[in-house]
Amino acid sequence: MPDEPEDESRSPAWRYMVFSPDRLRMSCPGAECMYKGRAVNITRGTRHIYNCAAARTAQPALIVDMERYKAARAAKRAGLGVAGAAGAAVRAAVGAVPSEEAEC
Numbered sequence: 001m002p003d004e005p006e007d008e009s010r011s012p013a014w015r016y017m018v019f020s021p022d023r024l025r026m027s028c029p030g031a032e033c034m035y036k037g038r039a040v041n042i043t044r045g046t047r048h049i050y051n052c053a054a055a056r057t058a059q060p061a062l063i064v065d066m067e068r069y070k071a072a073r074a075a076k077r078a079g080l081g082v083a084g085a086a087g088a089a090v091r092a093a094v095g096a097v098p099s100e101e102a103e104c
Helices: 042-051 053-058 062-078 081-094
Strands: 025-027
Touching: 042 062, 053 062
Parallel strands: none
Antiparallel strands: none
């Protein structure tokens, strides 16, 4: 929603849904998708947009944003924070084990 400030706690699905002028209805951005004019419920909207092939075709960056959001939420729940999650992902990718000396 371009007229609202970006909030990292909000699902990125808000950026990809199409809203009615009164903001009470939302639709999938996929042209051939039948998910149109639904009452605003971002949980169902996120679930739909994540699984909709038409939405992924219309908005290619959608999956990348959703995966990044899910990883950040999982890291926050685990107490790592975004930087900790990124570091853990890099260590896992290269197979490195953090040294105990570095944690002083």
